[in-house]
Amino acid sequence: MTHAIAVGASAPDFTLRSLSASALALRALRGRPVVLAFADTFSIGGANADLLREIRAHLRGLGAVLVVLAKSAVFYFRPDDDVEAFDDASPELAREVRDIATAYGCERAMPALFVVDSEGVVRFARRNVDIQGAGGVEGALVAALDAAGRAVLSPKRSLLLTRREWVVTGLVAGFILAFVDGCRDNGAPSPMPPAPGASAAPPPLPAPPGSGDIDVTLNVNGTDRQVRIDPRVSLLDAVRERLALPGTKKGCDHGQCGACTVLVDGMRVNACLTLAIATQAPWAKITTIEGLATGENLHPLQRAFIAEDGFQCGYCTPGQIMSALGMLTEGHLKNDADIREQMSGNICRCGAYPNIVAAIAGVRARKEV
């Protein structure tokens, strides 16, 4: 017997007792919004790694818990943690999941999504979710979470709401957006990442467009990346906040520390004083610290910094390494004694200077750059 759980009803409680670790009960999650996803299959491995990373980023942003109930596995996502996967494939688990799906009226209507608020009330319910695109259930989930996040963030009113109202209205509005309009491609920018393997670069975190935003292409580490940005966005904020490349650091935002050093057309510059829009492709090629290693093989400077302990906290390190690379390739370094002067645009507050110099001198002596 199935009956549809309606919005506004109490979410049927359940306890998964057959999990190998410890039991998971819906009631125990009370106090935080919970997203329940039912699907025939769900995967977090291999090709889905980017989607997984995105799901986690979205849950963090929403402060929500996600429980995915698939036929032979359960995935429990807390916002701050690695996902816990219970992949028993045991008949007991399959039975438990089936029973819960029945309680939620979706055992024949998967994929299905429910949002349960912090009081345990169902705020959104949708069965037979239409999955389009390459991402499968996982991709659809990313799209839904993203739409929910955007709805929470786009301020439609100037009054301050309480936290609870926001979460509930935000999540609900988001899911409605996602599954009534959003998922069925209505021309809105899709947060869907490219097909797995299409690009080595991590997917960008979506940022909502603001007024006067412009689509630009940045060639970063050999890959063209599209971003929609306000002309004010510095190259530094573009890579850190829009392209999910936070290796380049912000230490002062005024060209006074060198932490943001990147190479533009092979020359080291301060990304904080560079407008992203002015370094778009094909005008410029940008290299950040993320572009130095080749797979598992570190760049000689990276290896030397580790060997000589050319850092402590590590925050200035990407800038130091990029600056060292620029210095060694720009061709103006006279001798080892000149390294200190030529690296003086990079402040290391931990005071690792002697080790940084040793690392660079070693690379230079070995002619590795």
Next chain:
Amino acid sequence: MKPFAYSRETGLDHALARGKEDGVRYLAGGTTLIDLMRLGVEEPSTVVDLRALPLRDIKADGDGVQIGALATNTEVAYHPLIAKAYPVLSEALLSGASPQLRNMASVGGNLLQRTRCSYFRDPSSPCNKRMAGSGCPALDGYNRSNAILGVSSSCIATHPSDMAVALLALDAVVHVRGGGGERAVPMGDFHVAPGSTPAVETALQKGEIITHVTVPASPFAQRSHYVKVRDRASYAFALSSAAVALDVSGGVVKSARVVLGGVATKPWRATEAEAELVGKPPTSMSFDAAGAAAVRGAVPRTHNAFKVELAKRTVARALRDLVGKA
């Protein structure tokens, strides 16, 4: 940062036309403009990027050299025409900022660099340069980095450029283009002291673009030298600097250039110091006299009084090093 529209121009005439619009700022290296925009000191409504203009060449110009306004500080400093024939310019450039900033900063932008006075850089503070008539807190505030020469009761902001100090010593000429065509402004006339209008810093008119700088051949260009004194060994603005150049023949100084940086509201040519040198043998005694003459009329304040003595010694030392080097 206030929102602005961005455009990139590839032709000089187009760029000049854009300059007539209200609220337009030209962008080159960005090391001054973006910095000040982020502080809220500069608030253009349109930023016109000039970097695609063909103004980057450094080439021989008769016996002298012509430097495109968009040539970077790095390109100028290491260019063989400059490094050999105009050591003071190369030295001055390489003593400034950091390699990263020198890779970005252009010659034109460097000439238009704005003061580092902390009160100027803080929009919540009064400043006559930023807001005419609001007052100058530096006069009786914390003024260790401020100027002792070329000051007025409205402003004691130091001009921060190293390059401009050297260019003034080399009798360089700044070439600008505007609606009215091209004009040439000698370096000595390019920067202006604050007087009662500290917002006016240069002879550049609204909508004009610096196209290039010419540096003539001169009997003293090759015997020239830059000394910079600062609070740390590198990556700091000058507390005092001196660009000096000497033409010595027959054991006597025929002509001399002494220009001070870090102590004045604009690159400061010390003609009295030059006069102390000309016609005399280049000796330590005349160098000291030149140093003393260079700071005549200096107006020290609470925290920058040391600059009087420091500038004096910087001049004398630069001259001694120059002669020692030759």
Next chain:
Amino acid sequence: MTASSVGKPLDRVDGRLKVTGTATFSAEVAVANVAHAVIVGATISKGKITALDVGEAQRVPGVVAVLTHLNAAKVPGADKPTEMTDKVVQVLQNDAVLYDGQPIALVVADTLEHASHAASLVKATYAAEAAICEMDKEIGAGFAPKAAPGRPPPDSNRGDIDAALATAFARVDATYTTPCENHNPLEMHATIAVFQGEDHLTLYDATQGIFGLRKRISKAFDLKPENVRVISHFVGGGFGSKGSAWSHVFLAAMASRATGRAVKLSITRQQMFAFVGYRPQTIQQVTAAASKDGTLVALRHEVTSATSRFDTFAEPSANVTRMLYACPNVKTSHRLVRLDVATPTFTRAPGEASGSFALESALDELSYSLKMDPLALRLKNYAETDPDEKKPFSSKTLRDCYTQGAAKFGWSKRKPEPRSMRDGNWLVGFGMATATYPSRQSAASALARVKKDGSAQVLAGSQDIGTGTYTIMTQIAADALGMSVERVHFDLGDTTFPETPVSGGSQTASSVGSAVKRAGMAVRTKLIDLAVKGKGGPLNGMSAEQVDAEAGVLVSKQDRTKSDSYEAVLARNGLDQIEEKIDEKEKAERKDHSTHAFGAHFIEVKVDPDFGEVRVSRVVSAFAAGKILNRKTARSQFIGGIVWGLGLALHEHTERDPRTSRVVTKDLADYHVPVHADVPDMDIVMVDEVDPYVNEIGAKGVGEIGIVGVGAAIANAVYHATGKRVRSLPITLDKLL
């Protein structure tokens, strides 16, 4: 025996993450659709906000909320600090302005650009009052601070200093000053706050103390501590400034609660000078007197430091004077004056760094009065036992630091006369000073776990602020577990891990290291027990004492062919893992000992005779700090401390406009820290020292001692080079013209 990892110069285990830009600092945690918050700071230093116009700011597209004292939720705990590291914070609770840059509004928007722009449009009108920041004018109003629990009292007096001074042969009376310094870690303070529902809060925060932060925030927001989770896997430097929960953390949490969104708040470099603490300026009067042979007969050290109107932090500069030399008559005091400024805080070697500048400068001055070598003067007054606590030192190998450092440096080549040594045009000077720092230990917990695949996971809350915690804990754990470091994964920076103290006071190696060691040992013991008493196996029936652990394998000491791997032991006994959590307290033997690390700096400076520019050209520093856990990372800690000392001596000072009490030098172009070109290569001597009493692992902590004494060693070298005694830091060139 297993080859020991502790002591080896192991590369940092987190090195790969740091050099590839994949170490995730707080502001870099991936949070989709996060809102960006920007703090609006007051532009006066004292008075009241009479009006706040947020209309224009609210109209900026993308702005979600503008919080001000008119609409912000009440945070009753904001001004109720309970722990030593807690601060009174200003989080939009009323209209009072107490210092320049104090938060008066918070703008939350969809992008950083929108938030920053909107923040610049918030217009405040004030009723300003006269603000005072000149400490010397207030010194008459100095008062004695209350003693912090567990810390030394503000005043001390032993012997009879007046009587001793009457008989002294040589005497120095001098006033030394140190300026306000801002820590300026390269990573600005940053928090991502995420409320999950009404009563769960996660903070990704750049902090030196996740548990202190959790306690402070959970109390202030009336949340259960277990519902507040603080995560801080990488911290871009702290140096004391990230040891407390400052206003921005509260504001980020308030904004998340108010807007229902995850909120990222990364403060600006300019704001790093406003409300995240600083080393307060000090005025220190020192009297040092000796008999003709150089025996110290009297030391007096009177310290006044500055604090805010609303909170108290005293820089304990004179504590070092109480214990460093064998002097029978010593009198010290600490006083505070209140100014219209933000509250200062702990800064690398708080007290010792500033105080040793005064003490060790005065001793140098005394050495000239006595015509005695400065090193000989110190050796003459060597304290064999702690003259203050009247206890033996748990270990003290300072004499070796003096002799080895001096030999390596070539101290004997020093010509005693000032201005007597040259290198071309440069004046050359040699200076030396003693370094010391207390070796503390706090309660700490750790958990170790060996898994069925033979790998180990070790957890302790803690933090790695660049000190190498990840690396040394991995080494300690590996040795304790009898495993190779490659098989041990140590994790930190999460309040769901066992509780640990703040990363401050050079106590992490000592406190957390002891807990990790004991947790590892406990697991190893359990494994051995299982092997000898559990189901079957080659070691079954032996006594535990007969079994050794080596690279994850248990071996019979008598017959090394008999061995049993950890995987096999677990598998045979049907276990997924074995784990032990240890709550480690202060080591009992510490009570009967005085515990300090020691060192000696020998520094050469070159001074330009025309300009007074000082360049540090050579540094030889020797340290005895108990067991050195990792020679590579320890050396980096010493070097880093010395670079900080170089900044203290020559560069760093935060200046205020005396008329407004507003900070004038609030960026890294105006506030100078040393750059590459200022720092020479350094010769660091690590003197072997075995200390059975200080803690379980015998390590004394190396994070702070490096800076102690460097200010004086450089000032002393400058005097030797120039004949000019600079008693006011930093030694900028104008003081030498």
